Amino acid sequence: MIRKRLLCITPNESDADELLDAAMGDWEIRSVPTLADAARELRSQRYLVGLLVHDRDTQRPAELDTFLRRHGHMQWVGVFRPRDLESAPCRDLVVEHLCDYHTAPVDPVRLAHTLGHAHGWAMLRRRTEPAAADGASRSPLIGNCDAIVRLRAQVERVAKVAAPVLIWGESGSGKELTAQAVHTHSDRAGGPFVPINCGAISPTLIHSELFGYERGAFTGATKGKAGLIESAHGGTLFLDEIGDLPKDQQANLLRFLQEKTICRLGSTRTIAVDVRVVAASHVQLQEAVAKGNFREDLYYRLAVLPVTVPPLRERRDDLVVLAEHFFHLYADEKSPRLKGFSNRAIAAILEHTWPGNVRELINRVRRALVMSDGRFIMPEDLGLGHSSSLMAPAALDDARLRTERSALRECLDRSGQNVSRAARDLGVSRTTMYRLLSKHGMRS
Structure with a gap:
């Protein structure tokens, strides 16, 4: 049986202990006099239920609001003097933050039942929170169904090697999250993760954005700038919606994948770049290849390790x-x-x-x-x-x-x-x- 624990905030600790011990012998009760003491206790111990004995002389409504908002994951029950509830700020605290309240003088038996119900409700909430095995808890891919378990296993396998990965999935299914999981589980996790949406960059700017440029390469280029590929050195380059990349830039990307070097716009000097390439698309690239919209040689360069993200249905x-x-x-x-x-x-x-x-x-x-x-x-x-x-x-x-x-x-x-x-x-x-x-x- 799980030991029930209660954190009680009350100006007079001894009165609270005497009141609660009479009806709550099966509870472990910790009483503190101030909100600051309660905050310190919650930093070191976990409680599901809290009891707030209101004292308008020592507890300011703004401070109570801040405290209860910060610890809103707990179930809070309040004890108030009837005249305190005539105050609008006090009533707001009850409505906004408490699961129940009692008025003084308190009936210990009724209060014990209320706190017991609050503890039961907190236990139900805790059981509905996402729970995962150790391997799943380290992954951003949340879930325990067969499809997501298979996906996590695929991610862990492909993350161990440096070959390019091609992720396919419907829009909104979590392709970038899957790419981040590949990066996180790889030996490049300490390096940068640089995402690029190939369909969101203007065709006239995509070359300079990807490969960078030197000073004077075009009007307005007052100084050189490293491209996104270069900024991913030592990490992972994520090419989202790779199917939207213009055909002329597909050739430049293929050259980079083959030679592992880039040449900034306006320069003749090549720069070696060490990156892991992960690409994603919501369209089937085989069909784009068949229609002539995507280079076949680039497809085979990218699809060394194919991964499919399951739709939510x-x-x-x-x-x-x-x-x-x-x-x-x-x-x-x-x-x-x-x-x-x-x-x-x-x-x-x-x-x-x-x-x-x-x-x-x-x-x-x-x-x-x-x-x-x-x-x-x-x-x-x-x-x-x-x-x-x-x-x-x-x-x-x-x-x-x-x-x-x-x-x-x-x-x-x-x-x-x-x-x-x-x-x-x-x-x-x-x-x-x-x-x-x-x-x-x-x-x-």
Whole structure:
């Protein structure tokens, strides 16, 4: 059984210990008098739940807001004097940052139940956070489905050699992230990673951007400049959308790949450059070769080690993990009261076909972080709203699941995490109790 731990912030530590010890003997309680002490404690110890005993004489609303915003990953419960809640800044703190609150004088038993529920909710949140094996945790490629596991294995294999890599994948599927993973796992990880979008550079400038130029090479060239290829020396050069490279520049790139040297515009001197080339395209280059839009000899130079990035529709088992990952990655854009995804939002994410792949998922999650008004993201916040005929049953299912989960957690807390006793209290068998715990991803 996981030991429950509570960080209590209260001006009078002894009063808090006496109050809490009476009803929370199975908790490990650490009491501190100030926010500064609490911050120091949180730098060295991990807590899932915090109790804030409000004292308007020593705790300023602005300081409380900053502290709670910084530690918003925890579940916070507050204790307030009734007159304190007449203050608008105090009410804002409750609404923005706390999962629940009590008014003084406090009933220890009720407070213990509230803190137990907060701990259960924190445990559920922790289990939905992206978890990966050691090999996966070192990779920027998030997920555990078969397709992404195969991709990570491919990346680790090709990263060990210096041959060119050609990455194919649909737009928004994560080709640049895959290239970064190749660089990160290679012996060039300490060198630069230089990405170049071949379709975003003007055809009239692409030669000077790639290969650099000398002073006086053209009007306005008042001093020499190293090109992007040269700036990648000792590292990895990522040529994104290589299929959009003009035919004349394809010949120059082929020469560089063959000779490992470049010549700046306006110079006759060659410069040796040591780079690993990784290219990517959302179009099949074999088809571009057949149509005469891409040089066949350049294709075979680039496609020594081909890698395919799976579209998001083939990674459905990773949808929730990815959504949670981006929720935490862009958490500084959300309201402090926003705690995660509702069951309806998760269902909408799983039902959507994701034609825009991972890029679309990122954009929808970021939009939801800004647009959501409640504590949980809804399908409408993601732009994935269902028709009204489907929403009512989903809402009822959501409510039933939450009620069932809450009842299980409270019963386990009352029984001291004793499954047999909790089952008796609920009037069900131990087998049914274990089935319910498994259904909700809960542990005793």
